[in-house]
Amino acid sequence: MKYFRTHILIGINDTSKQAGVDAFIKTLRESLTAAGLQEEINILETGPLGFFGKGICLTVYPDNVNYENVKVEDVAELVDEHFLKGRPVNRLMFDAGSKFTPKFNYESRIVLRNSGIIDPESIDEYLGTGGYEAWEKALQMKPMDIVDEVKKSGLRGRGGAGFPTGLKWSFTAPIECEQKYVVVNADEGEPGTFKDRLIMEGDPHQLLEGIMICAKAVGATKAYIYIRGEYKLSINRLKKAIEQCYNYGLLGKNIFESGFDLDIDLKIGAGAYVCGEETALIESLEGNRGNPRWKPPFPGVKGLWGCPTIVNNVETLANVPYIIKHGAEGYKKFGTPDCSGTKVYTILGDVAYPGLCEIDMGTTLRTIINEYAGGMKQGFRFKAALIGGAAGVILSDRLLDVKMDLNSLNQYSAVLGSGAILVMNENTSIVDMLWSILRFFRHESCGKCAPCRNGSQQLYDLINKIKKGQGTEDDLDKLLLIAETMQQTSFCALGQSPVMPIRSALDNFRDEFLALTKK
Template sequence: MSKPITVLVSIDSNSLLLGARHLKNYLNTLVENYNLSSMVEILETGSFGEYGRGVLFLVLPDDVMYSAKSEVDIEKIVLEHLLKGRKVRDLVVADFDSGGSVEATKSTSEVRIVLRNAGSIDPRNLEEYIALDGYQGLAKALRMTPEEVIEELKKSNLRGRGGAGFPTGLKWEFTQKVRSDEKFVICNADEGEPGTFKDRLIMEGDPHSVIEGMVIAGYAVGASKGYIYIRGEYFESVSSLRDAISKAYEYGLLGQSVLGTEFSFDLSVRLGAGAYVCGEETALIESIEGKSGRPRLKPPYPPVSGLYGKPTVVNNVETFACVPPIIDKGAGWFRSIGTQSSPGTKVFSLCGDLVKRGIVEVPMGTSVRDLVHKFGGGIPKGRTLKMVQTGGAAGTFIKPEEMDAELDFDSFKKSGASLGSGVILAIDETHCAVDIAKNLMEFFAHESCGKCSPCREGTRVIVYILDEFSKGRGTVEMFNQLYDISETMEESSFCGLGQSVPIPLRSILDRFKDEFLSHLNSPGCPVGVCEFDKPEKKKR
């Protein structure tokens, strides 16, 4: 062995469930047993962007990615690659391509801004983040006036990555202009949308990018306190963030006199109980205040009157992670990526019936077809794609012939495809549209806070009707009633949860009307997976 070798082990929540820490420790043991410690360094890192292939190990500088599922696999890697310099071909992830740059990985079409460090640094090592220009954006921002920072954000046209797409610079400006003795910055890391896991992997793989973005926001708007509101179930993300916050305090990047300036900013983590409605910013604020997580009447809006009645900026994880490189490299650099109305990149969660599931970051305007086939590897087992849900639970369903739709903040108006929270859920031919709709509506019914009757009762009735269809007892009147309820919920629900339910429901009803109507007093589901096709449970 003539050159040092570094082995990066993906330690994210998915990998941990597959035994990543055990396999990493076993690798350490074998390296010591074979006297390789002086030549082989084993480091933890965040997600490489994929899951479902076992625990991933990246061997550098050879740029070889291995998928290991057992101690036997680890032994092969050590005996063959580390000792003899030969690839273990049956463990190689064949389609991995590092691209030689954190901004071009796995494919020359993937551009990494938010995920610039994920999978290449130890997220718990602040020095590694700093070595890759970490906190350069903050240092530059502190040499600018707050107004100049906000103007740079406005020029970049960074729009909130939480789904609404509201201009970030404009939101910050609202808060900055309000006179108040106290202001707050909140990171919405609740991520309660089914199929969405990008924020979790960002926080686990590069927590300092989020922290740096929040400190810059605090300086720009005049806030001295920040909170990261995160789902309590995200154990690894919580641990990663708390560790990163502690390190940032040690290095003078948080607390009194940030980087030796007169600006001070404190940051802490607040755990949520996993309520989907707390993804709505005012319900989130209520939860932080110790109240039941239910939305407030608006106006006033949080930038003017938010946490404890004080001006508050609320952005999500991905939005804050975009801020440091924008300040560091400039608005022009950011606008050169993506589309004119939606600059920059978007991180997508690829899930469902795909060969390669995980996260990918691509320029705004990338088509659904590329996300499914190029980055997702297409549909496994030789099956046929039936539909794709874009944008998450509150997003739209589209058919395969509509997949040329390019996703950005204007795509919904142009093609009916939704950007939303960045979910690409592929569904193959073995699934029934009725049960897909029923499963989705059960989620909304479960997560309704019950504050308003259109959402509380509307979701319940929708689930009842879809259950009747699933059991072959649907009627034309019931089918039409689903549209009537959708219209009522859209026009009169108190918050975005109830108002967004009609979007996925109508899109699947419109595109798969024949499949729903085939369930009218039907002896069996055409696909053969509905409730009335399942054998009855024997009574005791």
């Protein structure tokens, strides 16, 4: 093995590709060679680096320096100053003004443990970090033992609803039938959420390993990853990863002579938020409009083409290899007693260091913002945070010390949802924000049931009126009444969701709405 004194990690994603990362890497390589540094400095093309900078972003280890928006023209200065003389180039650093060193807490990472460190397109690098050891172990386990281990670990779904994963599997595993399926919900459409994209871009093999273990546990021989059509890079990386698995004999017929067969296939979505709902997703897979189905029967009993089907979120499955490798007890070291494990967050908005992080369940919002996102951006004050996207809640500073886990948030009728945190400064209008959210619901309602189809339009009309200053105080009550009616009568979670942002916005920022209404 070769040792390098410095590693330059380059995030390859849509944004950096647009900014010409290929040409940048070529120039950087040439310049390092010209300076005679090619044996000392390693360039690694990797996934998400953990901070959301503009253009091409780099992280330099062991210096722990982050650069953003670097261009081909900057290469000479970077090589000369930083890589030769060890003086980081201040003007290119990501938010050099904040004096904040981001905390990457690699010690408590499960899902993102390889993200931004390994080359996501190389199966060998994943194997080198202990990858597919859990799959090897699972192949020798009894299916019910895998289910029990996941059950004991306390893992709950990471897509929003928080249903216990092991329990879900235990409904499907004992069913005796010809065909069962595993479907991965990678149709990430919740506004402000892209953790699944980053998980797939950063470490696609970990997701595949999770799928394999799930399939073995419930006895499915066919798995589909239903992924958004817009996620081109994730699609390409997953395709490559699946191909590598077939070449290495990790997928296919009679895997490692265990007698177990498994195929994984990618299915590309066509753009509909409602397809994130598991039964709508199944309808879409079957070639129909993505209208949700009546439950029960739940997909675990009767799903894709009438067969028992497990539908799990990307992040949920990416947790599974760790549980099998380290056991339920090892997994429960993370998080709180009632809500074990970690959660992947994307922190956006007016914070100093917007980025991707993975933190123990039960960490407070204040800690997340201050310690992982560098606090508020200089010159801004905290006003509100939108947690969990459009189907989420708007929290005020009153709730900054709430523990972020599935149970604690429930007490405030809030949900952890998808892990998207959008921090807003004091100048942001909550009325505007809610308007934008309700416009989204109106657009995405699938039209199957009347409460959601008509209700989402009425909500939009009302918020429009309020936004224009033509609303009355009665309209605020009406907004809540319609949303509550939708919650009680809508067919699926989409129509049941608008009440969350509306209620939390009115609870926490009622004065702001009143100031806009006519007396």
